[in-house]
Amino acid sequence: MAKRYLSLCSLDHALSVMKSSFSAPQRTEQVPIMESVGRIVATPVYAKYSVPEVPLSAMDGIAVRSRDTIGASETTPVTIESFARVNTGNIVPPEFDAVIMIEDTWEAGDRFQIRKAAAPGQHVRPAGEDIREGRLILPRGHLVRAFDTGAMATYGITNIEARVVRIGIIPTGSELVPPGVRPKPGQVVESNTIMAQVFLGLIGAKCIRYPIVRDEPDLIAETLRTAVNENDLVIISAGSSAGTRDFTASVISSLGELLFHGVAVKPGKPVMLGKIQEKPVLGLPGYPLAAQTALREFAAPLLESWGFPPAPKYPVRVRLAQAVTSDLGFDEFVPVFVGRIGTGLWGTPFIRGPVVQTATVKANGYTHIPAAVEGYEAGTELEVLLTTDPGSIERTLILTGTLDPALEELANLVHDEGLFIHASNTGNLAGMLALSRQTCHAALLSLPSGSLLSEYQALNRHIPPGDTIFVHIATIGHGIASRDGFGPDDITKVRFINTKSESPARVILDALLSFRGIDVSRVNGYLNEVSGPTAVAFAIRNGSADAGICTAGIAESHGLKFVPIASEDYELVIRRDIPSDPRLMALIMLIRSPAYRTLLEKAGGYITDRTGVLRCLSEDSVLIKCPDGTEPS
């Protein structure tokens, strides 16, 4: 095999090369103060005049000369003949140097008596108390905040000279279609440059996105030349791997110098940096998560080294809910979902690789695993940088187990209670393990109807059944989906597609086939396992299989025929031995609400007559009271 990169340098080395190879562009622009938040001051901002410009009264009262008040006391009142009446904020005339509050005076005809001497400057806001003319308001390099704009307006400033950097972003790839165009099979929407423009725009860059360039070296070179001329930094998206159609590196070399190509970082290994006309050209890898690494770990630090604001970082210490492995020698960046269970923060890593863009949408943070570390055990405490408002963590319920679309309707409903759901599709067994380890708020189980207790005991050896409450979400019909209405007896004749061997539906089918004496090795595709019923429906719809195990609802929503085999109870399981969490109570109330039942019925394929029923297994499936004290319906 050919070596895919001439040299794979370390992240530290790459960053040090990057930061030392370019000088900061000196571009600035005038920005109205109303639009200056988040911008960096390029020219120091000085007050145009003093505030206040003349001494003002800080009270309602009379302005006096302090020396006229000397000797005044309770027993020796002094009558003030020379004074001016002032309200708070009024000018104190130059001949006076103190203000006496009106409640400390006694009016005597057109004069005032006082019984206490006034100190010089008493209740007078001196000229320049807030700021003096010509004094520094914001130094060069200051990052403007919302409340700074009010101060600038007060001190006479209407515009600032702010730093700006122009970034040209070039999307390359013959397989790309612009956003909004539905990709044909094999095509991909050009989304990485959108992400780059939005991300870099937030740290103060002015980005120009060039039209998509096909994978032809001459076209790439032409656009790159233009972009280098027009900008301070050029980002060229994709074409950065070592495939036959990856021209970015050779084009950069032909126009300038390639500083590095290939960094020991994951995702993002194919990242590259070039120098053309003394300007940096950053090559982004094509996979979305790899492109994110390049933007966050290369483009943002380069801008920061040029004096632009760092991307905001909210570090939190979390414990890992599951182990994560890492390649020795690679700096890895792993998306993590952080949630609070009890008093602790727990992080669940997303480990499905750089292709799965949904990971960063579902994650609310990421962690950096240094090159010298091979991974972390479950329970290890480490730092996660949040990508979301830290407060939202406190409003998020973590559910682990077997997922069903019934949950998506719930995720939308709970938001009306100010809550979020984070659900991981791990299967029943891992769901119960998470519940016992307290790395989730509730487990989601899909169990054969009518056998809760025995199934539960098979799943779990840590929490006694009496310490749990089952909340029935819905009854889900399982069976065989196909275009042609195949039943269990037909499956030896078709291309079958299966779900994972630990999935409840699979367990039922295995039992059924064994009962009928059908040898699974005779079933074409029986070993071809996909992640769940939706994946099965898709495989049938796109023609890669003829039939497979599916739920009634999902088969229906994909326009497939359905032959029922068995039904399962989809249950939310919570712990009775842990103090009840108001968020969980809100979730249970929503499951029990007519609104949720209506949504499930509209979605189709759910039996909802027991939705919301609460059961406690230790009492032999006897119904218990609802958390609000009413009898379950």
Added chain:
Amino acid sequence: MAKRYLSLCSLDHALSVMKSSFSAPQRTEQVPIMESVGRIVATPVYAKYSVPEVPLSAMDGIAVRSRDTIGASETTPVTIESFARVNTGNIVPPEFDAVIMIEDTWEAGDRFQIRKAAAPGQHVRPAGEDIREGRLILPRGHLVRAFDTGAMATYGITNIEARVVRIGIIPTGSELVPPGVRPKPGQVVESNTIMAQVFLGLIGAKCIRYPIVRDEPDLIAETLRTAVNENDLVIISAGSSAGTRDFTASVISSLGELLFHGVAVKPGKPVMLGKIQEKPVLGLPGYPLAAQTALREFAAPLLESWGFPPAPKYPVRVRLAQAVTSDLGFDEFVPVFVGRIGTGLWGTPFIRGPVVQTATVKANGYTHIPAAVEGYEAGTELEVLLTTDPGSIERTLILTGTLDPALEELANLVHDEGLFIHASNTGNLAGMLALSRQTCHAALLSLPSGSLLSEYQALNRHIPPGDTIFVHIATIGHGIASRDGFGPDDITKVRFINTKSESPARVILDALLSFRGIDVSRVNGYLNEVSGPTAVAFAIRNGSADAGICTAGIAESHGLKFVPIASEDYELVIRRDIPSDPRLMALIMLIRSPAYRTLLEKAGGYITDRTGVLRCLSEDSVLIKCPDGTEPS
């Protein structure tokens, strides 16, 4: 005295009334994904199609039927006759279910030999691996982040339906002039509504600012009626105190209901909330810091209760560098400057009251002192919410002592080294105290020239002189400033203005007058003390005094005549017994740079021939080597 507020309610009560009195507006708008960052999803976002839509190869190789590969091994190769050549990302034709990497194949004419069986699904990215058609991408209530935009583009989304709230902002006050107009004495620039618009815009509000309304009840009522009709929330700025020209409360009452007026919160006591046509009307106090409290503690939580994002908060634990007092029964919000000294974060509170808008510009955070707390001792650990990038704390040098404009030039210069200066004007004594307590990086002292050691020993009993290094910033000439060239002998004839009794210039003058036998009680205004030479120059310029103690530079920059009396050494003092900080070293190098000397000479009034000279007092003012090892110039 009249009671200024009918009732002063607690902050908790006010917030609970506010949150329970209004229902969230249901306003939404279409937003292109490129502009969606920071917005809240109003309608759940679902994938328009699956990604990928068909199975794709994850490798360069051949697509095969896995069942054709059964039995292949090193000793029993299998020849594959039915296959398709695929590159990474190519479609895997429906008849195949696995991909074998090209390096694991042996080409044999137009066929391939393999030596290892392929598992079903091997190196195939199944359809819907990333996301499936119709599945939830972002739930209702999700706060859109930069990288979410890329995912949405990938999944076929070009616009989202986002929540929006319309806020009308009304500035009132006959003393107001619009931003950009120079206020006459007694006038104020209308800046609070600018601040409100910018601040609320950042959390997703669409704000309309109405023209300034004079303090006339009919005009205020007319604008308020219009604003309530056009918006979901109205903010009316000022007119909220209990003065004779404060009409906001009565106008709200006449159009609807006043829910509260006056809250036990500082700054911000006059804040009020009304309800007109079921919509909230928030009355902002007029002082800038009080208006900030009302925006941050009332407007932002109201929007948050309506499902808008919270203003970002970065809490840090700090120790107080100085004590802070608080009124029992009042929730107080105090601007704080947070800096790192050694391994600890220290917070310096700004305690100059709600008028001083520069405090929030100079502060990088604030702390909330609960109503039940009377204050905190120096050294107390408490939480500060940062208003700036936490990273900038690590790049900030904290200097405490006697300030001089010479420092402003340095503040602009240090930024080129990526550093910030935070300087507190506390005087020599407090500067040395801070240095001994390690609540600053360096002290700034202004000492009579030629008497460093004795002056130092008078100031400080904690750090032996040999444990400090003095860095000479400049020599500053002190004397008497006036319009008419008055000297020491004239001061009994004029209106004098003095600086604080502990200020070095004042000490010199006191000694001089005593030496000449002049009784200070004969000097008109000698007891009238202002904060420093700039305040003196201002007082003379605006006519409230005829002469005063000033520096040569400041007198010159204010166009005043100057009669010298003595000169002082302006010194940066650092500790030798604390490991040297690279930031301090950078600062010292800048003080020693020709660029700084040039700036000082341009500013005028500084003697720079010893600028940058380092001295260690224990060696009897013998010069020591520079930190870089060279001899001082």
